[in-house]
Amino acid sequence: MIVITLTDCPKSLRGDLSKWLLEINTGVFVGKVSARVRDNLWKRVKDSVKNGRATLVYTTNNEQRMDFRLHHSENQIIDFDGLKLVMKPSVSRVRHLEKRRRNFSNAAQFRIARKKQTHGKQTPNKNHEDDVPVGAKLTQYPADYVVLDIETSGLREKLDEIIEIGMLKVVGGKVVASYQSLLHTKKLILRPIEKLTGITNEMLSTSGKELEDVLPQVESFIGKSCLVGHNITFDLRFLNHTMKKNGKNLIDNPYYDTMDLYKEICGVKRRISLTDMAKALNLSEEPSHRALQDCRTVQEAYEVLRKK
Numbered sequence: 001m002i003v004i005t006l007t008d009c010p011k012s013l014r015g016d017l018s019k020w021l022l023e024i025n026t027g028v029f030v031g032k033v034s035a036r037v038r039d040n041l042w043k044r045v046k047d048s049v050k051n052g053r054a055t056l057v058y059t060t061n062n063e064q065r066m067d068f069r070l071h072h073s074e075n076q077i078i079d080f081d082g083l084k085l086v087m088k089p090s091v092s093r094v095r096h097l098e099k100r101r102r103n104f105s106n107a108a109q110f111r112i113a114r115k116k117q118t119h120g121k122q123t124p125n126k127n128h129e130d131d132v133p134v135g136a137k138l139t140q141y142p143a144d145y146v147v148l149d150i151e152t153s154g155l156r157e158k159l160d161e162i163i164e165i166g167m168l169k170v171v172g173g174k175v176v177a178s179y180q181s182l183l184h185t186k187k188l189i190l191r192p193i194e195k196l197t198g199i200t201n202e203m204l205s206t207s208g209k210e211l212e213d214v215l216p217q218v219e220s221f222i223g224k225s226c227l228v229g230h231n232i233t234f235d236l237r238f239l240n241h242t243m244k245k246n247g248k249n250l251i252d253n254p255y256y257d258t259m260d261l262y263k264e265i266c267g268v269k270r271r272i273s274l275t276d277m278a279k280a281l282n283l284s285e286e287p288s289h290r291a292l293q294d295c296r297t298v299q300e301a302y303e304v305l306r307k308k
Contacts, residue, residue, distance in 0.1 A: 002038050002058040004029040004045065009052035016044065046071050063273045084271070087155060141256070141306040143173045146225040147295040150235045151197050153189045157241035161185045163199055165214065165239075166291025167221050168299050170228075173306075175299060179221045180292040184208040197289045215248050227255040230274045230298050258298055261305045277301055 004017060006027040014023065020041060021031035033041070038058060045054045054071040064084065070077060076087045147168040154160030162183055169177040185208070188201050218239075229235050232255050240250045262268065262277050272280070274287045278297050281304050285297040 001032050002030070002041075002056065004041070004057075005055045006045070006049070007053040009049050009054065013045065013048045016048070017041065042069060060270075062270070063276050067270070085155060142226050143306075144171050144225065145228045145256075145302075146170070146222050147299045147302070148222070148227050148229045148232065148235055148239075149291045149294040149298065150238060151199060151289065151291050152238055153185060153187070153193055157238045161187070162211075162238060162242055163189060163193075163197070163204060163208075164291040165218060166293075166295045167218070168292075168295045169221065169225070170299060173303055175296075177221075178292060178295075179217065181214050181217070182208040183214055184210055199290070211242065211246055215243060215246060219249065219251075222251060222253060225253060227251075227253050228258065228298060228302050229255065230258045230277070230294070230301075231271075232257050256302070258301050258305065261302070265305055265308050274298065274301075281305075 002021070004021065006014065006017075006029075009027065014027065014029075017023070017029050020033060020037065021029035023029050038056075042056050045056070049071060051072070053073055055073065056069040056071075058067060059065060060067045067084065068077075070086075077084060147170065149166045150162050151164040152160050153163055163185060164182050165180070167179040168175050169179075182199065182204055185204055189199070189204070194200050227236070236251060236255065243250050258274075258277070259272060262272060262280075263270075266280070274294060274297060278286055278301065281301055283297060283300050283304070285293070285300045287294045287297045
């Protein structure tokens with residue numbers, strides 16, 4: 001099942017799509033086609049949409065049971081622990097995107113994107129909003145490392161907070177030490193976050209520690225070790241924004257991402273959640289959206305993948 005929505009698009013494109021899909025409302029097309037036809041239709045949409053906007057939603061076998069794509073949208077697709085979510089941009093970002101759309105042709109935008117992508121392979125990854133470095137991605141497979149996972153009250157490091165940090169120190173592929181802490185938050189966390197993580201506002205109030213006490217412990221535990229995590233750039237950007245905000249040194253240790261490692265070794269192109277990866281690798285440790293337990297899942301997955 002797929003759904004394609006079009007906004008401000010040529011009538012010829014709507015007529016083209018109606019050959020394959022049913023237009024149930026103006027610019028809203030639904031149907032059931034193969035993955036190959038779906039991808040070809042989406043390519044045709046992007047090639048023909050001109051200055052319009054398009055959205056594709058389709059069913060697939062992942063944790064959310066669906067996936068989606070955006071074209072010429074101000075919204076931004078965000079990965080939250082393997083789940084695909086949509087973040088609405090700030091007013092300044094909307095204006096920036098509109099300005100770029102007016103000033104650059106599609107070919108020019110493509111060349112700019114390729115140039116940035118090439119540059120990004122030679123320098124540490126950065127959060128473009130805050131210019132916070134997150135270290136260099138590793139291409140080897142160390143046996144000594146620290147597994148890192150954080151739970152947060154949301155996706156926006158400027159507005160949301162870390163609610164839990166978990167870490168494992170691994171030497172020679174074996175866990176030799178662990179660290180876990182809940183953190184006090186300035187604002188109450190929302191009910192969906194409580195339901196997802198099992199972390200309640202009461203737990204943070206009674207058992208949470210202060211950031212000024214936890215951050216030095218995190219620095220000390222990590223030391224100069226390389227880091228391992230699942231979609232770890234999210235964790236590092238969030239953690240480094242918190243470090244910077246509290247006057248601490250940034251964590252710029254090299255890292256390896258088990259999501260990318262799984263995709264590389266298993267020949268998978270789509271992003272995969274930690275839960276789906278654990279099932280695919282038949283791991284004994286199951287993720288729970290709690291930081292330390294997810295670290296154990298990541299550590300087991302990394303060792304399985306490293307040996308492959």
